[in-house]
Amino acid sequence: MKQDRPKISDVARLAGVSTATVSRVISNPGLVSEDTRATVQEAIRASGYRLNQAARNLRHRRTGGIVALVPNLANPFFSQILSGIASVLGPAGYNLLVADTRSAGADMLLDYAEPSRADGLIVLDGTLPAAALAGRVPVVLACEWVPGLSAPRVKIDNRAAAAMAVNHLADLGHRRIGHVTGPQGNVLSDARQSGTAEALAARGLTLAPDAVYPGDFSLDSGQRAAAQWLAQPVEQRPTAVFLASDEMACGFIGEVQRHGLHVPQDVSVIGFDDIELIAHISPPLTTIRQPRAAIGRLAAERLLAQLNGQVEPDDTILPVELVLRASTAALLL
Amino acid sequence: MKQDRPKISDVARLAGVSTATVSRVISNPGLVSEDTRATVQEAIRASGYRLNQAARNLRHRRTGGIVALVPNLANPFFSQILSGIASVLGPAGYNLLVADTRSAGADMLLDYAEPSRADGLIVLDGTLPAAALAGRVPVVLACEWVPGLSAPRVKIDNRAAAAMAVNHLADLGHRRIGHVTGPQGNVLSDARQSGTAEALAARGLTLAPDAVYPGDFSLDSGQRAAAQWLAQPVEQRPTAVFLASDEMACGFIGEVQRHGLHVPQDVSVIGFDDIELIAHISPPLTTIRQPRAAIGRLAAERLLAQLNGQVEPDDTILPVELVLRASTAALLL
DNA sequence: CTGAAAGCGCTTACAG
DNA sequence: CTGAAAGCGCTTACAG
Structure with missing residues (x-):
């Protein structure tokens, strides 16, 4: 399209040196x-030269891209995680x-795990087939995880977090405590439900x-619950309910x-989760805060470490926090 | 890293043909x-060959990537737009x-508008400098727009949408009507505020x-308002208020x-906007719905059209909708 | 219908 | 410190 974009050989001619020298000035002055x-x-400067990343990447046999595989881009839960990921990837040149x-088919996933497509993968969807991801580009699992896939995980302790929620309710004197689950077959759902049962x-x-009310993390499923x-x-129904997502609680x-x-009467x-909005509803929602931006940042850092040859397959467990607001109260006798 | 990835020449040797023929089988059978x-x-099949996109892209002088420039990735408002964009870009091979x-610096933006980085740009931030975007890769503006930058726009009629909101309140008998604005210097803020004033x-x-209460689209600014x-x-304050975002209304x-x-008493x-959550708060929020996924889809389609050489610099205006819920009511006399 | 060859725009051992 | 040359893995006019 544009024949005017100067390339490294144009700069070399202008400067009276070889292309090798120009290249060195750029990448190893x-x-x-x-x-x-x-x-x-x-x-x-004079030529307005700008490096062609695609060419450099081909030469380096890398793509300069990291793919984040998100279960549902329309779900605001992921935007802050992406934000955290972006904040470390950008400065690192990815x-x-x-x-x-x-919305992507299975073959698309294979494409994304291609070294020619991306240098690494951050997987936020635990329902992906382990086989499609194993033995390909470096992977980090964030939030959710793929059972059977050995890759570094950046997550919270969902069992302990659920226990934290349940203990809060029990401390308030509640004895009939209910739980609205996440979707069937989701690793988070399972962990939070067992954590609930164990803590009780x-x-x-x-x-x-x-x-136990079946949910799927969505607003509508909370309404149905x-x-x-x-x-x-x-006289039979729970006097307190722990829901596996803020959207459902809402x-x-x-x-x-x-x-x-009335809630909490x-x-x-x-x-x-502690999504932002629920601090402003009436009553403001008591919840378990997940450090979403930090999860994103750490996942990205772990992946970069892998790309740089550091091997560290250990899990990173981030702390959660009980955020007390007005939607929980002591049981009225 | 992996010496085992077969390339086109490996396939050619195996099949006893030239690399040109293999290439043709792949891209023009x-x-x-x-x-x-x-x-x-x-x-x-036998070799497990997979096309190296980077090499093909270099040869085609394209990158196969489209960059979406988002003001704030952590803001859920954009996730559904991104979802719409992704739904058309993926199938189109981008x-x-x-x-x-x-979070990105100005020079980063220049990088993104590089043909070696991306084949096109979808700009969702109207505060970017027009100069940095002009005369580079093809651009489509979505939602917000950059004054002075001539590029196709996919948006709603913010003035008319504001008028729709105001007329609804006036129809209910309200005469003292207030407005909480978006951030200063944002094109949407201006359009919605003038639309409000004109309709009144x-x-x-x-x-x-x-x-008129100054806001910035955020929850906190709505609280301050x-x-x-x-x-x-x-006896002086407005009996009805139109806020330029649902988050502020919340x-x-x-x-x-x-x-x-009490609202609406x-x-x-x-x-x-009609973000999902506000249908579930108490009272459910009356609002103006923006078709976010459609905005994303159309923006992506317009950009692909540009990349395919179709020139269509016209704006695309999408319809909004008044969604009646319980937060507005007739003025009590 | 098929192949030899040039080239996309860089980088990097290898010499000197 | 610098240059000539090969090569990253494809594609595509040009011949035949």
Whole structure:
């Protein structure tokens, strides 16, 4: 299209040196004498030369890109993680490519795990097939993880986090405690549900089957869980509910309020994630905060470390935090 | 790293043909006889050959990537737009690269507008300098736009959308109508504020200076606006407020409720965007819906059209929709 | 229909 | 410290 883009040979001609020297001035100036360097730099300036990354990458047999595989790009939960990833990838000279695994086919995934496509992968979707990812470009798993795939993981302790939520409710005197789960087959759902059951058991309580409401992290599923809860007899239904995501908690509270009941008077509600908005709803939501930006940053750092040859397959577990707001209260006797 | 990745010459040797023929089988099979094609395809299969995109791109003088320049990746507003963009770019064989313009320096932006970095740009940040973007790779502006930069725009009619909001409030009998603005210097803020003033004027009402509250689209700024509103004398302050974003509306409502007042009884509130969550808060928020996924899809399509040589510098204006929920009500006399 | 050869724009041992 | 030359892995006019 543009024949005017100067290339390295144009600069070389202008400066009266070889292309090798120009290349050195660009990528390893220490190798070049001060005089030559100045001449070349002037020629670069004068010609308006800009490095062609694609050519350099081909030569280096790398792509300069890192792909983030996200289950659902439209879900705001991931935007802050991406933001964290971008904040370390950019300065390190890598492009961040994003792909939505829900809308991409299986063959697309294979393409993304191609060394010619990306130098590494940050996988945020635990439902991907391990086989498609194994033995290809370096991978880091963030938040979710792919069972059977050995790769560094950057995550929180979901069991312990769930226990934290449950203990908070139990500390407030609640004994009938319910749980709204994440989607079936999701590693996070499982971990949070077992964490819930274990924490209850540790306090002599049980997670009754009719106190477990199936959800899928979405607002709508939280609303449906509330409908189920509302349909139960008052003396049987949980007085406090731990939901595996803030979105669900938001949907739950909205539905409960729509039926004239009050949070936390009629039911205490605790969520998970600490997405920004839920601090501003009424009542502000008590929740477990996940350090999303930090997860993104660390995942990116782990991947860069791998690319630089450091081998560190250990998991990184980030701390969560109980954020107390107004949606939970002591059980009224 | 891996010496085992077969290249086109390996396949050629295996099939007993030239590399040119292999290349043709891959990218233009019609040019090759059926027999040869079968032999080559078998050799590809047997060798496990996969095309090296970087090399093809260098040869084609393209990168295969489109960069989306987002003001703030952590803001959920953009995730659905990105999702729309990704849904058309993927099938068209392009990678979606994302960059956060807030965290990237000015020189980084120049890099992104490099033909060696990306084949095109989707700009979602109207505050970027036109000079940095002009005369470089093809650009499409989405949502926001850069004044003075001539490029196709995919957006809504922000003035008309603001008028829609204001008219709804006026139809409910409100006469003192307030407005919480977006950030200073943002093209959307300006358009929505003038739309508000014009619509009021058209009905014989005015936008009083003390009924304009400065915001920046964020939750916190909505909360601050509410504090300002609460500090005004009851008989002077607006009975209805139009906020330039849902996040601000959410912050506004939360603060008003925290002070014991009720929405919409004490003040009607209408937002902008229709982000998912605000349908589930109490009261559910009346708002103006922006078709975010469609904006993303269309922006991507316009860009692909440009890349294919179609010239169409016209703007695409997408329709908005008034979504009636419970946060607005008739003025009580 | 097929092949030899040049070239996309860089980088880097290898000499000197 | 610098240059000539090969090569990263493809594609595509040009011949035949």
